Amino acid sequence: MHYLAKQPGGLTDADFQRDPSQSVRERNWFKVDWNLISLSLDYRFSDQTRLNWRTYTLQAGREALGILNYINRPDPGGARDLLADRYNNFGSEVRLLHQYTLFKDLKSTLLTGARLYKGLTLRKQGEADAGNGPQFDFVPSEPSHSDYRFPGTNVAGFVENIFQLNDKWNVTPGVRMEYISTNAEGYFYQIMRFVPNVKVQEEREKNRSFLLAGIGSSYQLFKGVELYANISQNYRSINFNDLRVQNENARVDSLLKDENGYTADGGIRGKLNDWLYYDMSLFYLKYNDRIGSVFTKNEDNMVYRLRTNVADSRNIGFEGIIEADFLKVFTQGKSRYKLSVYTNFAAIDARYINTQETAIRNKRVEFVPPLLFRSGVSFGDKRFNITYQYSYIAKQYSDATNAEFTPTAVDGAVPAYQVMDVSVSYQWKWLGIFGSINNLANTSYFTRRADGYPGPGILPSDPRGYYLTLQAKF
Template sequence: MDTVTVLNGSTQASGKLRQVEGVAIYAGKKTEVINLANINANTATNNARQIYGRIVGLNIWEYDGGGLQLGIGGRGLNPSRVSNFNTRQNGYDISADALGYPESYYVPPTEALERIEIVRGAAGLQYGTQFGGLVNFQLKKGAPDKKYEVVSRQTAGSWGFFNTFNSVGGTVKKLNYYTFYQYKRGDNWRPNSHYDQHAAYLHLDYPLTSKLKITGEYSFMHYLAQQPGGLTDADFENDPSVSVRTRNWFKVNWNLINLSLDYTFNNHTKINMRNYALVAGRDALGILNYINRPDPGGERDMMSDDYKNIGSEIRLLHQYTMFKKQTSTFLIGTRLYKGLTKRFQGDADAGSGPKFEFEGIEPDGSGYDFPGNNFSVFSENIFQINDKWSITPGARFEYISTKADGYYYQQMRFVPNVKRFEKKENNRSFVFFGIGSSYKLLNGVEFYANISQNYRSVNFNDIRILNDNARVDSSLKDERGYTADLGVRGKIKDWLYYDMTAFYLKYKNRIGSVFTRDVDFMVYRLRKNVADSRNIGFESLIEADLLKAITYGRSPYKLSVYTNFSIIDARYYNSADASIQDKQVEFVPPVLFRTGISFGKKAYNFTWQYSYVGQQYSDATNAEFTPSAVDGLIPSYNVMDISVSYKWKWATIFGSINNVTNTKYFTRRADGYPGPGIIPSDKRGYFVTVQFKL
């Protein structure tokens, strides 16, 4: 599997990927790595603010105290369920439907992760055309030198939180195995918010010969969560702990299978084949009407999705010499993907419990099949000009076919609703290009630059949805554009790591949300091609072990400090609508600042983290306030966290205080589930974990 270069070994939390990792090329690209073993954070709740604190330019949605879902967006992209990244686990897709609905309802437990790898927009040539790039969750493997290693972690915390994570792994003869089971439950700090989650995983890999290795993996996740709904601005200011929805529920089932083959021809050539399948679903049940109106009672709205996807990706990597015997690297790959989403919406059970059943013979809102097919070929080549300078051009051919086949009921005022049948097909193909370059000076300093074309298709939510708070322009078009980076990174000896980047992201026909009123003066969020947009910014990460610098590595203690800072100016332009021209792009905080200090030895550690996020808007008109609370200002906020740990032989105890100052804030205004309206973030919470490792 892939390996990572992280600043002199094992103590640094952040780092970067090497030029070549396994069967992938990262030369000249902006890459980031989080090494989970070196982070003192609340991993039981998947606290994204702490875990991703060293990743620059991330806007994080914090609305899920149990860590059931992840919402991150980079460089001004929408954080909704990581939908603007190509999201993978161990190198294969985990999202609901990579073609038409690239949202990730499944996130592997942080306690099971070895590291998290992030590659920015230039990753589009190898991993798909998303503007955000790649997020890859690399799970742990069994210990290579033990027949078994057992880890058991038990966590208790505020609001009835309990989490148990238990894993066993090792190597028996040639077979490496790793498996875990996790269960968590909690009530969160607002009423009507109980959740239960089960997750499990099995990894087996076996070298059939000295050249051929086979790997099989299975991931399972199920959770049921009651959702307390959103709030109006007035309700949030008065008391953010209240809930005005008692009948909203959300359920997710996830089954993910992967079979990989690795074959090494010789020291210069190897091939990898990944075959994966997803059988999954999610159901949302509740009241979606305006949050400034009470629950009307009666039947609830239900949205039900089933996902059945299969994919195969083959990569061949070959290294050769040229330019005075410099080692260059050639990569070529192909991907086949077939997805099918079945989506239904309509009236369901009128009770208050999690009864996910439609009323009547068929859903009375809509019912669709969304099949999709994708074929792509991609290639990159590192031309190593000399021992300092490399140039990496690349290209990707993409064929995408998305279809919609189903019905919807057109709502009528004075007569019964009319059933309409709808059938659409959208086939397109294109070639994208990119190029990157890296120049390494003495003392570990590296300059890098890249530019790559990107593309994002209209997704299934943009085709048909029934929601009073959100509507879709029927003439929606796909988005195109490009991303460019110019940066410098490196290390000073073995005590300081830095990465500073200027970036430019160009969108054509950007899909965004516009605050709108209908003929009855009811407000809603209209999703449309708003205008062209551009995001320009600067981001930097500096992480240093100060005691190592002062004592020249002789101190048994560690005092690590990091700062993560970014500024982004994201604007709409080329718009015929004066209410949008030159307005800020939604979900883009102009300033993001995160910093932290860790002090300790091998046996204990104390960590303090601070996060500041500037104010942002939820729609393209930059509306400050709406009665429905679906659109409006998201004020700036700052949050502090404290984590401690102590290790004694085979036992370790962890403690954390999240949101130490009990800041009242929110990061999201939702037009549907888990809202609609303002979704308050968690107040101060306390958590304790006891771990045994044998």
């Protein structure tokens, strides 16, 4: 995939209210070169034993050129900022699945495997030309901000087993062993006042190994009704990729560390007479030293977003899914058509805990809306189908202090919004026609406040869009 795009930049809250389609940046460009190659192999040793091997490589790059300063200030002219990345990544994973009899005639299933990943990111940042066009060259040729290599390695082995204890009850324990190595090699220019910036050479390395475990179980209460519960450890490792990016809108804590925690959920699911499907669950997520964003100020009293280990956090929530085909009920399954109605609802209370920082304690976790609701209806047969979908996302925040507004628009509230979409499809022999209207009501809304490209600031979502696709099968 290759493309070149001119970017409008972000908006302040006031700009968005006036006209979300406007642009206050005329010199921003984005270029992508993305090449992904994958290979998959399946081998059957017997009816009970199968092997799956998947491997891939990513050879890619992206370059962002433009003005990265505060979006509430006009383009000052002069040299633009250029961020240039190259990615050379390789991954391979092998899985072995074996079914066997443990109790009576009940089949249990063993899954084991290993994963290898090696990645290399080359990241450069510096000044580029002062023009308006897509000239992706550093001026001078040596990047004036930073030049880094970020190699990384991940090796993992895992095993899990579904023990079918009887015809109603199964238990699935699993473990995963991880080794992660992240490195940084390069230089950055330390910004000085009243004297020239200082070039600093830097090397960093962080290696860690750990074991993650989990267990799940399900029990068929009676026909069409199943109870289930799961608990597993989780882990999120850091990398050094964003540590030395010079950006007035954002900084990364140099002492940033990995986060860990666990996830637990339980619920009930099932089918009623083949026309109603449901899944209702409660869940709890706990993160220690959660990596998040904090609205703060620099020595000049200018605001920016700090990415750091904010505090412990916990998410408590409920999620429900219901889908029903009413024509199956009314016609007792004799109709060639289907009329399917579905609803997906989630209520989440995600907050920071175990901290003495009053600006953060008991505040909502960023970008976790407390309420999500999606519903839709679909009508059609084997050839024709039309679908309508409605989505509502409640108000959320972009940082851990739950700031309602900032002058630079990097942090602040993300207001609640609702969106409707319609899609139609028709299949005739070898010809297929697919059409859709996204954002049917042409609602003005946004889901993201960016601290860098393609912003900074508010990134408006797309207005109403029309799509038509023709498909031919020979």
